Amino acid sequence: MSGYSIGELMVVLIARELRDGDLAVTGASSLVPVAACMLAQSMHAPNLTMISPAGVVNARPPRLYHSASDGRWCFNAEAINTGYDLFEMSENGLLDVMFYGGVQIDRRGNINLTGVGYDEHGRPKFRGPGLANTSFAVVSGRIILFSATHTKRTFVEKLDFLSAAGHLDGPGARRANGIETEGPVCCVTPKVVFEFDEEKNLQVRSLHPGVSQDDVMANTGFELACDGPWPSTIEPTEEELTVLRTQVDVSGELAP
Amino acid sequence: MSTQVPMSRSTVRTSKLVDLTEAMDVVCDGQLLVLGGLWFHNNPSALAREIVRRRIQNLRIIAAPPSGYAVDLLIGGGCVAEATIGHVSFEHMGLAPNFQRAAQTGAVKIIDADEATILGGFMATLEHLQDHPVTSVRGTDIMSSPIARRNSDGVVAPRAVVPDVCLLHAQEADIYGNVRNFGNSFADPLFAKAARHVIVSVDRIVENSEVRKEPHRTTIPGYLVDRIVCAPGGAHPGSSQGLYPHDETAIKAYIKAGQDPRSWEADYLEPLVHAPGTHEDYLAAIGGWEHLVALNEVVK
Structure with a gap:
């Protein structure tokens, strides 16, 4: 199968990580994970529940909208939660999956969306948008990371600000901080799928078609194990692409 | 420069409908304002522009955990001294430029928060507590933010937030201040309950009899609202969910x-x-109501 966009590939790869019955929450600028949830619902996970950052439950609009909080996601949804419900979920939630992207993601899967390059007065050289839903990193069963870019600026050894908890300092650190959930399980980028090794370091699970190992090494800011050739990412199937294009992304927002 | 008008916080059922300029006479230098909406949707944009026009200064602002236009405009207008912020952006369109510059130069004091620490402060007010524990920022650098003060048990517990003025935009209301949101009301009802004075701009006024036909659609009841302003297109350039x-x-x-x-x-x-x-004049300058309605066909 060929002729798909990086966005479509990432949607398919994330959809495969989702399970039937999952309660999943999406964040800002999340067209890819939203489409992945909807693709999973249309394929192997019909009873996945998706909650948008605006609190819209199981949106099923006639097309995808670029803003995660566009009012048109409300059309044909099952419920519309309020800010109070999000507070309750933040502290008391029984969520299965949360998705995060980052201005920086470190090798432990920690997230920075706040700022980079702080001076002695606490002023950042680059101020990010900030993160509204820090707490979902604590209350969600597992975290799926994604990034639209794969560069040394994004994938760093150490964050400048820790906005949301991945595996913190390594194995056992979440538990030591009173966090009971599993944390990040994988990270999907335009070049690879990362997963975590036993020491809770991001390692390449699979390399996307047309991407070289050297390219990934050169664009990742931390060390990657490289004992031999990395496995290749299993490409989207005909069925996955057809369902994505005819039932989820009807207007082709992610299309090549 | 405006002078402070005594705030009513009146629960009396009466017509709350006033002109935008009259409604904004309560806003003055140094107040704590809360801004509703979410991202650039349902922002009290027309109300925020009036604050900039009046060159009000030294405001402290706190906004919906994900915020956008109104926050960035007030900062860019030179009205803000301190901002308690979860997230500010225009999502897929880009970062909030004035917020970003003000944070980088230090022109505005930014207090890093998140959804739970912001809403926790409002929950405290609603429950008549001094603060509200928030256990979900464990392990992060939000723990070092001034918002993450600890209670006597050593738990993060943001202080009760009582804004002087709450600014919201919704789709419609009756003259008694019964407000209806067509899309997400999000944190707006919480903000209205916590603030001393609540101003809501709406795209249109509906008859009280219309409200009574479907009372479950009222998202903020009139007794919480002090002023209703009829401002068609008042959320532009953001959306007014369900209308444009x-x-x-x-x-x-x-x-x-x-x-x-x-x-x-x-x-x-x-x-x-x-x-x-x-x-x-603003609405005319951007192409009128017809322009807003036509956006339904073009915005992806």
Whole structure:
């Protein structure tokens, strides 16, 4: 199968990580994970529940909208939660999956969306948008990371600000901080799928078609194990692409 | 410079409908304002532009955990001394330029927060507590933010937030202040309950008899609202969910103008905030109500 966009590939790869019955929450600028949830619902996970950052439950609009909080996601949804419900979920939630992207993601899967390059007065050289839903990193069963870019600026050894908890300092650190959930399980980028090794370091699970190992090494800011050739990412199937294009992304927002 | 008008916080059922300029007479230098909406949707944009026009200064602002236009405009207008922020952006269209510059230069004191620490402060007020524990920021650098003060048990517990004025935009209301949201009311009802004085702009006024036909659709009851302002298009360039989507062309032009203090002044503040002296002039300048409705067909 060929002729798909990086966005479509990432949607398919994330959809495969989702399970039937999952309660999943999406964040800002999340067209890819939203489409992945909807693709999973249309394929192997019909009873996945998706909650948008605006609190819209199981949106099923006639097309995808670029803003995660566009009012048109409300059309044909099952419920519309309020800010109070999000507070309750933040502290008391029984969520299965949360998705995060980052201005920086470190090798432990920690997230920075706040700022980079702080001076002695606490002023950042680059101020990010900030993160509204820090707490979902604590209350969600597992975290799926994604990034639209794969560069040394994004994938760093150490964050400048820790906005949301991945595996913190390594194995056992979440538990030591009173966090009971599993944390990040994988990270999907335009070049690879990362997963975590036993020491809770991001390692390449699979390399996307047309991407070289050297390219990934050169664009990742931390060390990657490289004992031999990395496995290749299993490409989207005909069925996955057809369902994505005819039932989820009807207007082709992610299309090549 | 405005002078402070005594705030009512009246629960008395009476007509709350006033002109935008009259409603905004309560806002003055140094107040704590809370801004509703979410991202650039349902923002009290017309109300925020009036604050900039009046050159009100030294405001402390706190906004919906994900915020956008109104926060960035007030910062860019030089009205803000301190901002308690979860997230500010124009999502897929870009970062909030004035917020970003103010954070980087230190012109505005930014207090890093998140959804739970912001809403926790409002929950405390609603429950008549001094603070509200929030256990979900464990392990993060939010723990070092001033918002994450600890209670006597050593648990993060943001202080009760009591804003002087709450600014919201919704789709419609009756003259008694019974407000209806067509899309997400999000944190707006919480904000209305916590603030001393609540001003809501709406795109249209409906008859009380319409409200009574479907009372479950009222998202904020009139006893919580002090002033209703009829401002069609009052959320532009953001959306008013259910009536018109956000105006991507206008937002992209906003972000572009905001990249530099000079272009911000010349290409946005002057032509689109100060020159249209009223909201009616602003609406005419951006192409009127017809332009907003037509956005439904073009905004993806």
